[in-house]
Amino acid sequence: MKTAKELLLDYLNHIGNPDFQIGLFADDAVFELPYLASLGLPARWEGREVLYKFLSNLPKTFPGFKFRNIQIHIDTPQQAFGEYEATAVIAANGKEYAQHYMGRLVAKNGKIQLIREALNMVPVIRDIKGIDIS
Incomplete structure (x- = not known):
């Protein structure tokens, strides 16, 4: 049975592969x-x-989306917390997308019960929503 950390790493490392992730x-x-x-x-x-x-829409919306610089800060069998960065292109406008995430995963019976992520809203507002924040 997979631990929360193993599930989180599998989720992050297989982003863009919804058939595996699900x-x-x-x-x-x-x-x-x-x-x-x-x-x-x-x-x-x-x-x-x-x-x-x-999960299937992510690669269409953000071509090339990949997580990197993954750091796991909390690692228990049922919960993991990590920070990670992502880069991609925004399909709707061709802009580069760079993001910093923090994520908590709760596992139950070797499966993901919950993923809750926080992210830097500046790139979302500026690059995705197209709002000038200068």
């Missing part, structure tokens, strides 16, 4: 990006079918 999630899993709600964007996805659609 096998890591429990049937009733939840994925949250709570700060997106401040921009009126969806911030919570529940269940494998919804998660699969979310």
